[in-house]
Amino acid sequence: MKPILIRNGHLIDPATGIDAPRDLLLAEGKVIAVDKTGKIKHTIQYPDAEILDAKGLVVAPGFVDIHVHLREPGQGYKETIASGTAAAAAGGFTSVCAMPNTVPVNDSPETTRWMLAPERDAVIRVFPIAAATRGSMGETLTEYGSLRAAGAVAVTDDGKPILGDRIMRESLIAAARAGMPVIQHAEDTRLTGGCSMNAGPVAFRLGLRGMPVEAESGLVERDIRLLAEINDARAHLHVAHLSTRSALDAVRKARRNGLRVTCEVTPHHFVLNEEAVGDYNTDAKMNPPLRAESDRVAMIEGILDGSVDAIATDHAPHAAHEKEQEFERAPNGITGLESALGLAISILHIRHKMPLSRVIALLSTQPANILSLKGRGTLAIGSPADIVVFDPGKTWTFRAAASKSKSKNTPFDGWALQGKVHTTISEGRIVYREGNQL
């Protein structure tokens, strides 16, 4: 692995508070030096360093996506760990946290280790999130301690929310002991049977059964109540892909009450509303569904006022034949890794004037903190050399066909976006270079 000197760039590292022109020296997979432009003298110690000219570009800690579906084991036709991490690298991500709804469900240290094995050919760091209950059936807890030891960073039954009060309480307690958060896909499935989009006038007109807002907010409120009852400072609830104003309000209130509750929002929930379903576009079908415009605006407000801790993509690849079905039969989910930065910059930075440092914090530093991913989301000296170099001013057209993901199910195909990844470096290795097959 050759040392890399990134020169002439504008470095933004929310973790160390740097937002200034800086050069960056990477060697042996770590950040070795950060200094003013032209100040790093590498020629003696690292004469063979590759020079990366980042003039006009932003240099930041690599992005951290705490909610992706890599589909392995079991569904390699949708995505593999190799293809999913390649897509992530192209999107500027250097760490992804893989959800356990694989086949079989990742509810064991064996599966967790299998996912982490070098044979998977991951091009960036993968952090598995293990099932909170065996088979994600919501009945018996998995072994949190041994899952953690095998490499799991959190537990969840994503997609199959934990409805029972008793088992959710047990999960929060056991996860607190193991030093992990419980991630909940907040959906009271007793209220959403047969539903395929958000409840409201659009669903009525399209003749589709709608998921009410209460199905999300009700479960978030229940989880917060359980967290309060446990009264253990270590207990941490993380709300996945939050999509409604009322659920966000519940999170805000819980935090004011001192509870350890964090939440993430996906790009599609702050960019699109339910109208994007159009005439049954299955690439606009996901769970939670695209909501009313007022909820979309609430997501933006929550991001701007700091209530939202992270942007996560919920990257959910599906094969073309699965999405080319009747709307109600098509599976939920869209890909998201390669459009996340462009959407975040176009909407949050350009339209809503959010400083780039805060956009980067939402994509990198804060998600790394939520799951305690040590050394990720920071450019502090000695931390892993996970770097993204991007051009915040470059406009480009996102093409699903050009995606590195195996699947092309995205509602953003053909969109003009601003903000494009130039280079992604994972632990000192260049894993993506714009316009260049590695």
Added chain:
Amino acid sequence: MAVKKKSSKASTRVVRKPAASGKKAAQQSIQSVIHPASLLSITQLSLEEVQSILALADQLEKEPPIRSEQRLFKRRVALLFYESSTRTRTSFELAAKALGADTTLVSDKSSSIEKGESLKDTGLTLRALGAECIILRSPYSGAPYLLAEATGLPVLNAGDGMHEHPSQALLDLRTILNRLGKSGSISSSTLKGVTITICGDIFHSRVARSNALLLPRLGARVILCGPAPLLPETAAQIAPKDASGSVVIERDFDRALAQSQIVMMLRIQAERLAGLALDLEEYKSRYQANAERIVRYAAKSVIMHPGPMIRGLEITSEVADGPQSVIEEQVRNGVAIRMALIARALSEQSTASGISMRKNSR
């Protein structure tokens, strides 16, 4: 052009899909655009098109059979039915045959659909077998869009899930206009001053949606009537934004009746209730069209029902078979309307433009 509705204006103002490039990319997964002579939703028809379909129905109905039979002689029309049907299927079939077309019926119970063949593949198979038009009934809302996009053929929606039943709305309109003695041109004031109550299981009804989307555009005031579980408050928002008429909700059937020249009764769709518990006795007492209620509140109104009826539940025999009922007339109008829709789908003009559109898309 394709009948795609515009999506999410508010949220895509900054990040916009560039029209030309976005379209090109979308076609990599969808081979064809929607054929312009398809009828997927009643909302895709302008009032001028509604008028020309009604005029064509009149013309075809009067025409000597020997002449009609030559119109689509030996053309191939496929009926693809994923749900049982008596009226719609038979009238589409009779309509196609009256125009001289060959018809073939594919139903889910006797085809490879049972073996798991997808709607897309079924449509492509029918196209390869020479089908020039597909009439689709599906239990899934929106299925006709998928079929039309996959095949590029004119697709006629014969009822899709809870979404729409556009040919029913057209035949209902024909029935209403005949009864009100209105003929000639159709405009945004044709049904001005007319109140039409649609009563019953609105939530599950594609007939209610198509009618509520069409009639207010002609100036009608549409009252939706039913209990909350079968009629959510959001239903009133279905009225097209530019409609000259309106859609309102009235939970009191008697009050709705007293205002209405036209009353459309709907069946409770037990097959779509999905666990919804309904007290049928209470329902009958509040919403049944029975002789006592009709005599008292709507003695002069026209009584309609798209069928199938559950006699003794939403409507009694006295009313269904009574002098105010036009239920059989609706069925008869169905054949004429569907002849017009099939003729429109397979007319030289639309076929030609359809082919050129498909070519352009590739």
